[in-house]
Amino acid sequence: MESEKLRSEAEGRSVTGALNFDPTPDAQTLYKAMKGLGTDEQAIIDVLTKRSNMQRQQIAKSFKGQFGKDLIESLKSELSGNFERLIVALMYSPFKYDAKELYDAMKGVGTSEGVIIEILASRTKAQIKEIIKAYKEEYGSDLEEDIKSETSGYFEQILVCLLQGERDNATLYVDTALALQDAETLYASGEKIQGTDEMQFITILCTRSATHLLKVFEEYQKLAGKSIEDSIKSETHGSLEDAMLAIVKCTRNVHCYFAERLYHALKGAGTHDGTLIRVIVSRSEVDLNLIKAEFKRIAGKSLSSMILVSKI
Template identity: 75%
Template sequence: MRQPPFLPAVISPSQCRGLGFMPDTPTGTNEQAIIDVLTKRSNAQRQQIAKSFKAQFGKDLTENLKSELSGNFERLMVALMYPPYRYEAKEMHDAMEGLGTKEGVIIEILASRTKSQLQEIMKAYEEDFGSTLEEDIQADTRGYVERILVCLLQGSRDDISGFVDPALALQDAQDLYAAGEKIRGTDEMKFITILTTRSATHLMRVFQEYEKIANKSIEDSIRSETHGSLEEAVLTVVKCTWNLHSYFAERLYYALKGAGTRDRKLIRNIVSRSEIDLNLIKSQFKKMYRKTLSSMIAGDTSGDYKNALLTLVGSDP
């Protein structure tokens, strides 16, 4: 769970009116009321609030947010109103829409979700966009990047039993070494096959065995043997295998670090993890970077956008 605790889902007509969208609200949009109502509830509660708003005023809450707000504050509030799997489906659809494909968004989502989560995302994608996620990925990507994304989409990496066969782990490590460091060039499909079909606990044993054989980490080998989006995809699988919370802490850190904020990445990762493991990510963030996530948000954002993010993130660990 996250901090602060969720407030009750039911809100009164006056609270609904306090969102600031009604014609008889003399002061216009009440941004603080929007923050207070929407960021302190769970997603399921927000869906109930949207139904209540529609019933009381005959208006769609999400559409009102889009028309009354602007910039990153609008993007954040609208993101909160999507059911989780529909939001992630939309993020991937947006990443493939128009010229160029933002492969990093697709890699992030596919490599960090469980098989059951991916199934729900695929279902939402097809319902909302009329095509399958696999079809659109195949149409928008090429080569080994397409192959690893499609393999990730199959969700074959879930760890059910936790059992690791030491002999198979050693064989996989030897196969990875033979496919990369040992030869001139790289057998990319060997890397893709092992990384997308083995469980997380198995792969951790493989990575340990690999380092003994190669005298270097699997991450260092990947960086020397691959490049571009394929390198990003393979490294993401490895990072999510080692420590999912460290992976998201790193994503959030680099969304905030340096000149300019990568706001879409920041919003997506906070919203999508807010009811899953954001507290654990915050703790890992502080351990890795010796500063809190909230302090970086406070220093890098402003106004209602900052206030809403800080309410979502909650108190420091």
């Protein structure tokens, strides 16, 4: 069972790192690529996209040791635009990168609710703990406090609830009686009454495990005669609706959730480069190959072909 899990995880990764890895020559290649007039962007791509995140951290350490410079700062000074954004994203460790994306989503004018929802709805209990820690270390402030100051109402409540990391660890055992009770509670809090008891929805969606919620959704469909997604759409709106639907989608199929995020980022007027970069970088060593397969199913064409077309 465990070996099957490890194998499927390995198959999901699109980046596995270099064999016989040595950070010293890689750091030297990057230094040469940025030295003097002009920048050898291809050399930077060749090194950084073919290394795992752990290997990139070692390259950064070696770069600092050999040349006394911070690699991220050097890359920032030599590159620009979305290429800089992508390469710099590759250099952050996963939790620091998530913390940075959350910080950027709240900093400046307006708040990018979609980014906050995507990260908090799709990460595990253990990952959220690490993101909170990385956020505090990097920015000296409390992630929960910052989210509270940038959001309000039930949307604030659902994000804070996700931050608590109370979702039970996934387990194969499901308490059928509790799942039925939860389904009845959701039905009684929405479809059955005038108005909606949002807190009941928030509590159940944010504190139950994925396996439990799947059973709840199944029982809910029987009770309400419609899917939980359709009920959320008719009972809520705006950012709260987006957050609830993201939790449901991630529960049903996290790969499909990210494939949809990529599809919507590429489709329509203008490309949402931030979403594209964030999803590809953050999932490259997790499950990007599985996301690509879902993308092809949704879009009818490969992710790489749609990216090429969007960038022409």
